[in-house]
Amino acid sequence: MPGTNTSLTLLNLLKTHFGFDTFLPNQKQIITTLLKGNDTLAIMPTGGGKSLCFQLPALALKGTAIVISPLIALMKDQVDALRSNGISAAYFNSSQPEEEQQQTLSDLQSGKLKLFYVAPESIFLLENILHRIVINLFAIDEAHCISSWGHDFRPAYTRLGSLKQHFPEIPIIALTATADSATQDDIAKQLAIPKAKKFIASFDRPNLYLDVRPGQKRIQQILQFLKSHQDDSGIIYCLSRKSTQSVADKLVAAGYDAKAYHAGLSSEERSEIQERFVNDQIPIIVATIAFGMGIDKSNVRWVIHYNMPKNIEGYYQEIGRSGRDGLPAHTLLFYSFADVVQLRKFAEGSPTEDYQLAKLERMQQFAEALSCRRRALLGYFGEHVQEDCGNCDVCKNPPVYFDGTQLAQKVCSAVARLNEQEALGMVIDVLRGAHNASVYSKGYQNIKTYGEASDVSWRDLQQYIIQLINQGVLEIRFHENGRLILTPLAKGVLFENRKISLARPLQKKEEETSFTSETQTTNGLFSKLKQLRAKLANEMGVPAYVIFSDASLKDMVAKLPQDELAFSEISGVGQAKLEKYAASFLKVIQEEQKEKPKKVVKTRKKKRSNKTPTHLISLGLFRDGLTVDEIATQRGLVNSTVHSHLLKAHSAGEEVEVEKLISSEEIDKIASAKQQLENPKSLKDFFKHFEEKIPYWKIKLALYLSDN
Ligand code: ADP
Ligand code: ZN
Secondary structure, three states: OOOOOOOHHHHHHHHHOOOOOOOOOOOOHHHHHHOOOOOOOEOOOOOHHHHHHHHHHHEOOOOEEEOOOOOHHHHHHHHHHHHOOHHHHHHHHEOHHHHHHHHHHHHHOOOOOEEEEEEEOOHHHHHHHHOOOEEEEEEOHHHHHOOOOOOOOOHHHHHHHHHHHHHOOOOOEEOOOOOOOHHHHHHEEEEOOOOOOOOOOOOOOOOEOOOOOOOOOOOHHHHHHHHHOOOEEEEEEEHHHHHHHHHHHHHOOOOEEEEEEEEOOHHHHHHHHHHHHHOOOOEEEEEEOOOOOOOOOEEEEEEEOOOOOOOHHHHHHHHOOOOOOOOOOOEEEEEOOHHHHHHHHHHHHOOOOOHHHHHHHHHHHHHHOOOOOOHHHHOOOOOOOOOOOOEEHHHOOOOOEEEEEHHHHHHHHHHHHHHOOOOOHHHHHHHHHOOHHHHHHHHHHHHHOOOOOOOOHHHHHHHHHHHHHHHEEEEEEEEHOOEEEOOHHHHHHHHHHOOOOOOOOOOOHHHHOOOOOOOOOOOOOHHHHHHHHHHHHHEEEEEOHHHHHHHHHHHHHHOOOOOHHHHOOOOOOOOOHHHHHHHHHHHHHHHHHHHHHHHHHHHHHHHHHHHHHHHHHHHHHHHHHOOOHHHHHHHHOHHHHHHHHHHHHOOOOOOOOOHHHHHHHHHHHHHHHHOOOOOOHHHHHHHHHOOOOOOHHHHHHHHHHHHH
């Protein structure tokens, strides 16, 4: 194995070349393993920092790293990014002009390149050359493409199986974001690296806010959402080509710059749209799922699923395209029964129907979850976390349960009286006493339960019935026009007064919809820095993030560096970027401060007074002597939200008179239940323990107070 360049430590290399001060989780372990000459399998989520795991060793070791990558666009972007960091890198593929190929190969042979990117199809064409040069490692990016188990099998990858045989001495690192363990094992087997050390980074992406909302009035909801995401880049995923076009048209009509992207466009059109998106020239793309693979854009601030994806893997991969720079990003999934029915139809008749339907069901369960979504998501990938995340819609607005026995009886009785022949929509119409043609044509206005739940809104009733389905009281017959039938549990509800708890549908108040990324362009300096970045990117013909990521610009806004030394401390500023860009970015920062010191202060002040955090507004009212009920009514919130505001304020060190909320006896009682329950996994365990008599918020508060 080639000798290491010991004069620079890894951290030095990290700062000098990439401008970062610390490693992301697992990066260091992976790098050290590779430096010792061991084969390595790195499994990290998108945005986890995979590239650095082979780029840094490539710099630390003598010779060249050979990187195999499936897509030309990906190779090009990575090479651009490396060059902008002053690292000599090049790519080779069959679509390049002859002279460019020759130049690259001559650079490769003369040992000029630290990293050489090549498509799997081309690598064996170059075998003679590869045997003549010093190679320090092989990196196989998107390694799941080698496995037919994976979701993205590429036949050309299978040839890589003989790489180990041809170059037995050279360590291989395989990298993928595929969480599925069958695929992981298959990768090691196919690449003939059975002893590869495996590193699995957490799949958690804490900066992604997970949000699920009922798929009603979607366009209206999206327009509302976009108001708080002006100028941010985002992707809307749709199931069909047709809907990408119609959604894009509606957004354009509302004044947004949005483009549809689907397989029906020519490949030139598609690559143009993609490029303009990457370069921050088009903020919104409305796409079918094909969009995004191979896009290395780090500042996608939001992803919306207009339709439900067919499985959790796809969902996770798609939301994962946002927030790769580690800054907050908002992901929003619209959930509708109609989508489930549609997706089932797609799956039916396929040879893997059972498998697909099972995956769809898990997706559906996720969308309907009444507990922390991130825990559900990570649990699906085999990661079991103890704590709720605090950054999903359920955590932000936990469900409030009520005794839904009566309502459940009404629903079950309606289903029975409709002879278990009708689907969800009709059952709701009948219960609400709708005066429409389909009800009248069947004479349903005459049955006994007609109009019995007219006090419940259509939407809420739909939610309650879905909960009853999830609780196993009703069943939906997808194969038979989605008719609802009663299960044995329903008999208990109807005849034995079986108790049913229902959760109030989540209230999506303004505070959630206006979740804004902190990089909102209301900040004048931030948008000026963005403009400068766009200008430079344009001049150099590279994507904007190759110059600087949003995270770097944000760090500039926060630290306001005044000289080169201070600029070198900005995250993402290494030696090459310091030399290239410090002067022009410093100039913008200084001008902004000189020109508008007053205005800056003013807008900041204004912003602050406008945007008192919502939990502090609740706290203010609480201090004014209002009760939680009164605050909730006044602010149009549910009680549990107000409770969580007070809890949040308390944990942030604000003085909150908790005695008004909970007595010390109650705290003791709940704390001692914790001991009794041995290994309580969730608040629900406590809730049950106290026979549903102590509300969730109180349990949470008590546990928090007794722990602190
Ligand atoms: P992946 O290939 O796993 O999706 P990337 O290699 O594209 O991830 O890295 C994601 C982002 O994280 C990039 O913007 C990259 O510059 C940044 N990054 C990588 N390593 C670090 C680090 N140690 N500190 C800060 N940012 C990092
Ligand atoms: Zn959560």
